[in-house]
Amino acid sequence: MTKRTAAKYKLDRRMGENIWGRPKSPVNRREYGPGQHGQRRKQKLSDFGIQLRAKQKLKGYYGDLTEKQFRRIYTEAERRRGDTGEALIGLLERRLDAVVYRAKFVPTIFAARQFVNHGHVLVNGKRVNIPSYRVSEGDVIEVREKSRQMGLVLEAVQSSERDVPEYLEVDHSKLTAKFTRTPALSDVPYAAQMEPNLVVEFYAKN
Structure with a gap:
């Protein structure tokens, strides 16, 4: 298995979702996360945890962008008029x-x-x-x-x-x-729910 293949399957399991909708995703067989502690009962996430997860999922969906790359795109979206979350999706889809x-x-x-x-x-x-x-x-x-x-x-x-x-x-x-x-969020065929509004909240507080 290539490093990239391993990375995308690990990301699915870490998120607990089949974020690309692939039939071969391991989440289709087991929903717990990777590693020896993956089967522990899921803890309730804090607001920070929910926002961080939304950011990781969106960042991972586009090929697991680096934090620097993703932050740069977010900063540009923030400068644009209108809804920052919608602008973020539009910029990502234009890659x-x-x-x-x-x-x-x-x-x-x-x-x-x-x-x-x-x-x-x-x-x-x-x-x-x-x-x-x-x-x-x-x-x-x-x-x-x-x-x-x-x-x-x-x-x-x-x-x-x-x-x-x-x-x-x-x-x-x-x-x-x-x-x-340039598409709006509702135009993009995500296999899993993406929540750019939570990504905006994450960066607004951190």
Whole structure:
């Protein structure tokens, strides 16, 4: 098992939820956390614990971002007009690796990061190998022609595990996706409930 695979399964068990909705998640078989103390009865979380958990879950969902990366995105969301939680979700969904994952070009968010890193993705015809690259409305994202027959791409496209959200126009025959608009929280097809309002509360107090 790769380090990344182990990490995502451990995250599911730590959260006690199947946060990506994958059939192979260990939470489908056992809901307790990892490690020798994982089967102990769950303690009631404090307000701080609930907020911290919400932050860890959202941060983990996007490929287990570092605290520095996530805090930077939050700080930018806070500066924007309107609801900070909604702005946070919008910024996270505009990451290139998130768009590649949502378009079903790869099976997992971890695979999306690696896929972008290895230069398999074009944005408006130019190769971009930075997973955190922020796409804009109207941008066209596509899989490089030489990469279109890769096994993980074919597997992801044919998978019926998840649907492409409405804020992307995807043509799987050409492996292209157009980012039509920045989504609101209600537009994003999370498999588990995300609570960005609790993330905002966490950073407001810490």
